Amino acid sequence: xxxxxLHPIRxxxxxxxxxxxxxxxxxxxxxxxxxxxxxxLEDLCIDCGACLRVCPYDAVESHTTPFAALHDFEYKxxxxxxxxxxxxxxxxxxxxxLAALRRAGFDEVYDLSAICELNTAATEKYLKDHPxxxxxxxxxxxxxxxxxxxxxxxxxxxxxxxEPPREVAAKILRTTLPKKLRLPSKAIGLIHITPCPxxxxxxxxxxxxxKSYLDGAMSIRDIYPTLFRSLSRKRRDILMQRLFPDILxxxxxxxxxxxxxxxxxxxxxxxxxxxxxxxxxxxxxxxETGLLKGVDLLECMVCPDGCxxxxxAVENRFLAKSRILRYVEAAGDxxxxxxxxxxxxxxxxxxxxxxxxxxxxxxxxxxxPQKAIRKAKRREKLFARLPRKDCGACGAPDCRTLxxxxxxxxxxxxxxxxxxxxKT
Amino acid sequence: xxxxxxxxxxxxxxxxxxxxxxxxxxxxxxLLKEIGLDDRSVxxxxxxxxEAEMNVIMYAWHGRVNLSxxxxxxxxxxxxxxxxxxxxxxxxTEGFSTATTxxxxxxxxxxxxxPNMKKNSDxxxxxxxxxxxxxxxxxxxxxxxxx
Numbered sequence: 001x002x003x004x005x006l007h008p009i010r011x012x013x014x015x016x017x018x019x020x021x022x023x024x025x026x027x028x029x030x031x032x033x034x035x036x037x038x039x040x041l042e043d044l045c046i047d048c049g050a051c052l053r054v055c056p057y058d059a060v061e062s063h064t065t066p067f068a069a070l071h072d073f074e075y076k077x078x079x080x081x082x083x084x085x086x087x088x089x090x091x092x093x094x095x096x097x098l099a100a101l102r103r104a105g106f107d108e109v110y111d112l113s114a115i116c117e118l119n120t121a122a123t124e125k126y127l128k129d130h131p132x133x134x135x136x137x138x139x140x141x142x143x144x145x146x147x148x149x150x151x152x153x154x155x156x157x158x159x160x161x162x163e164p165p166r167e168v169a170a171k172i173l174r175t176t177l178p179k180k181l182r183l184p185s186k187a188i189g190l191i192h193i194t195p196c197p198x199x200x201x202x203x204x205x206x207x208x209x210x211k212s213y214l215d216g217a218m219s220i221r222d223i224y225p226t227l228f229r230s231l232s233r234k235r236r237d238i239l240m241q242r243l244f245p246d247i248l249x250x251x252x253x254x255x256x257x258x259x260x261x262x263x264x265x266x267x268x269x270x271x272x273x274x275x276x277x278x279x280x281x282x283x284x285x286x287x288e289t290g291l292l293k294g295v296d297l298l299e300c301m302v303c304p305d306g307c308x309x310x311x312x313a314v315e316n317r318f319l320a321k322s323r324i325l326r327y328v329e330a331a332g333d334x335x336x337x338x339x340x341x342x343x344x345x346x347x348x349x350x351x352x353x354x355x356x357x358x359x360x361x362x363x364x365x366x367x368x369p370q371k372a373i374r375k376a377k378r379r380e381k382l383f384a385r386l387p388r389k390d391c392g393a394c395g396a397p398d399c400r401t402l403x404x405x406x407x408x409x410x411x412x413x414x415x416x417x418x419x420x421x422x423k424t
Numbered sequence: 425x426x427x428x429x430x431x432x433x434x435x436x437x438x439x440x441x442x443x444x445x446x447x448x449x450x451x452x453x454x455l456l457k458e459i460g461l462d463d464r465s466v467x468x469x470x471x472x473x474x475e476a477e478m479n480v481i482m483y484a485w486h487g488r489v490n491l492s493x494x495x496x497x498x499x500x501x502x503x504x505x506x507x508x509x510x511x512x513x514x515x516x517t518e519g520f521s522t523a524t525t526x527x528x529x530x531x532x533x534x535x536x537x538x539p540n541m542k543k544n545s546d547x548x549x550x551x552x553x554x555x556x557x558x559x560x561x562x563x564x565x566x567x568x569x570x571x
Contacts (some may be wrong), residue, residue, distance in 0.1 A: 154463040285450050288453060288455070289473075365460070366460065367460065367493035370429050
């Protein structure tokens with residue numbers, strides 16, 4: 001596996017001019033500017049894509065599955081997030097979008113709303129079977145899982161051990177299709193279509209599975225032009241209706257990609273839905289101080305308004321959200337998932353994690369607590385000498401981080417343009 | 425303890441400043457993580473210091489939180505200037521609270537503050553002078569460390 005595959009977000013140093021927009025936007029202080037170029041500290045990065053949103057020079061790249069990779073498979077299945085349904089104008093229906101995906105080169109497309117509904121039912125069952133601990137935290141957003149592993153390792157045990165719909169769908173297809181199609185499993189390509197750069201990490205380094213059931217994640221941004229052209233040709237042919245005689249979208253499931261979408265379908269449960277990376281951190285801080293114990297399910301999505309605000313989406317999230325809300329309204333309480341199969345899937349662990357989320361805490365100032373304490377003291381002394389202007393000229397996002405970088409041996413006090421160095 | 429490195433820091437807490445409730449305990453929690461203490465001790469210290477911080481915000485005029493951390497022990501001393509606690513034994517009872525209706529509406533005042541601090545520390549002391557203030561002293565020993 002290449003480095004690019006391990007971390008989907010990288011900076012193109014040819015395009016980067018070292019302007020520091022990304023450094024200021026990063027919620028985990030993972031960006032530094034060195035020698036006029038931005039650099040990501042891999043240990044701190046949670047793949048949220050905040051840098052990607054703000055770069056004025058398009059220098060932050062996200063590595064998702066390219067279209068050409070489809071040729072590796074004999075039979076290709078697209079599993080688009082429901083975000084895709086809100087990306088085109090008001091007259092394009094989800095069914096037409098799925099048809100356009102097929103015309104783009106997929107042999108089959110798989111609507112996730114039914115699986116989302118199944119996940120809601122599984123969540124309900126899990127909450128009922130496990131009255132403690134609380135609050136449980138949904139594992140749908142891979143960035144939240146990564147954030148908890150790194151910054152809130154003591155909360156790992158609160159992550160609801162149910163795989164997100166994309167993996168559940170892929171697992172079901174992976175189990176049933178090879179027999180049905182008489183093809184070896186590796187000839188079948190299961191591709192998630194997503195506005196999220198972090199899905200690539202959750203596929204390459206799954207936090208809760210031995211191996212992901214998906215083969216790749218294609219960004220909405222990349223596939224958009226193809227779909228757009230296909231849709232604008234207005235090929236509302238009869239064939240399309242034949243191919244999708246009666247796809248019914250789930251009322252509970254179709255809104256999952258919006259903040260609050262996961263919790264909406266739970267009945268008589270206390271739930272809290274948070275979106276945005278900084279607000280997510282604020283709430284996780286509260287959970288760590290012992291609050292929110294009365295909440296059954298905490299849904300955190302690091303993108304604003306949920307997945308619909310993902311950095312690799314095309315349509316602005318307000319319009320996309322408004323369209324999806326219309327589908328939610330139209331679908332009402334319609335259920336499409338086979339709830340008799342839930343018990344079977346649940347008991348056969350089709351929906352469960354392979355293993356619990358393991359903590360992967362950001363390293364302390366020093367492996368030896370004695371030395372770490374000395375470094376913490378030194379950091380406070382250094383910080384007191386810094387101007388607290390947080391100007392970023394030193395290449396660190398703020399003065400506090402510069403002080404920390406100095407004690408970690410990553411920077412020097414002389415990097416600060418305001419400090420007249422006497423002697424250190 | 426001789427020769428052991430100790431990290432000390434003081435934080436100010438203002439009575440009535442609900443919008444900053446949790447800021448100090450969050451700083452303490454981050455510091456303890458950076459020093460590399462175990463998860464359990466960090467969590468206990470976070471909960472205990474949060475409760476103490478909120479007590480100052482809810483009942484006192486202002487207070488100071490003094491943190492000292494050695495590799496073996498976290499010590500948190502909270503001194504406030506405030507009304508004091510008339511009956512400490514009563515205040516230590518789970519469910520007992522003098523919180524006003526407004527505080528309860530905000531979700532506080534469940535009468536778990538002091539008991540929670542006690543539960544999450546290895547030694548806990550409260551002293552109070554009516555009309556002057558309260559002093560809380562909490563020590564949390566590193567999990568698996570010397571008893």
